[in-house]
Amino acid sequence: MLSRVANNLIWMNxxxxxxxxxxxLLKVNYSAHQDSPDLFPWTPIINNYCGSDSGFSSENSIECINHMIFNLDNQNSIINLVTRSRENARSVQEHIPRELWLGINSYYLYLTKPELPNKLYQEDPVVFLDRLLNHQLLYYGKIDIxxxxxxxxxxxxxxxxxxxxIQISDLASMKLKEIAKTSDALERSFLWKNFLLSIGAYQLYLKKYKSTFQEDFIIKLIFQEQLFPKSLYYCVNKLSRHINQLIQTNELVNNDLEFLLGKLQSTIQYTTIESINEQGLTNFIASIKNDITNISLSINNVYFSNQS
Structure with a gap:
């Protein structure tokens, strides 16, 4: 497969x-902010996705959601992300099903309706965000089917x-900074719950551990749970499997990818909770982010143009 095609497929997803x-994250933080604006502010989210020098500053929920969905100057706004995904999909239409292309295009056309931003101010924001999330879920469903x-x-x-x-690591880092600011057990519990909700792990946590929010259990679930599709263990195993399949069919040259993936798999799978606590969760996450960046760069440097 041509590197340009592979590059577009990777970045589309x-x-x-x-x-x-x-x-x-917007949906979960909106609900949490309604109950406790001091404990769940918008500024960390804006800074994480837009940069602290973006020039946008607000704690008004609707203004923040609008900025994260419709602002064209925000490179991580939903409208910009879907537009770039659509551009990549359009250039590889011969490699993806027609249903998938039509789904992305439909999502883009919906987002670019002139009257849509006004609906955010007129409707329940949770209903509005759910409508966008449904487009995302349809996209995943069409790929799967x-x-x-x-x-x-x-x-x-x-x-x-x-x-x-990358997203789970960044979100964990962001939440850890918030948790470090309080020593109140109840506030820390709320923050951990918010983190689990943000990555869709809340229900599984309650089912698996049936306990109050304990940091060690949360770390084990998010980083080492084998069957949870948002755990780092699961994601890295999937990465390793698909990269190895592409190497075996000569679609991808090894170029130390197997070594980097093996190193990351071992770090996640065999690092004990005691070891994580000893080095500090923030440092552990930083090492994972560094490893995944090296894997991404290894692919980009050999085959693909870099995007952001």
């Missing part, structure tokens, strides 16, 4: 995965799981 993560399991699918999955590891 990376942009959509980032958009899904942003929308989930209609995309043939070949090199195109593997490159798309590489994009999805690379982005998912």
């Amino acid at each position: 990376r942009y959509m995965e980032r958009g899904y993560s942003v929308l989930n 209609t995309q043939e399991r070949g090199s195109a699918y593997y490159f798309m999955d590489i994009g999805k799981f690379l982005e998912r590891v």
Whole structure:
């Protein structure tokens, strides 16, 4: 497969995965902010996705959601992410099902309706965000049902799981900074719950541990749970599987990818809770982010143009 095609498939999925993560975070933080604006401010989210020098500053929920969805100057706004995903999809239409292309295009046309931003101010924001999340879920469903399991699918999955590891790591880092600011046990519990909700792990946590929010249990679930599709263990295993399949079919040159993936897999799988606590969760997350960045760069430097 031509490197340009593979590059577009990877980034098509990376942009959509980032958009899904942003929308989930907006929905969860909106509800939490309504109950406790001091404990769940918007500024950390804006700074994480837009940069602290973006010039946008507000604690008004609707203004922040509007900025994260419709602002064209914000490179991580939903409208920009979907636009870039659509551009990549359009250039690889011969490699993806027609249903998938039509779904992305429909999502783009919906987002660019002139009257849509006004609806955010007129409707319940949760209902509004759910409507956008449904477009994202339809996108994933169409890939699962209609995309043939070949090199195109593997490159798309590489994009999805690379982005998912980055998003979960960034979100964990952001939440840890907030948790470090309080020593109140109840506030810390609320913050951990908010983190679990933001990545769709809340229900699984209650089902698996049936306990109050304990940091060690949360770390084990998010980083080492084998069957949870948002855990780092699961994501890195998927990355390794698809990259190895592409290497075996000569669609991808090894170029130390197997070594980097093996190193990251071992770090996540075999690092004990005691070891994580000893080095500090923030440092542990930083090492994972560094490893996943090296894997991404290893792919980009050999085959693909860099995007952001």
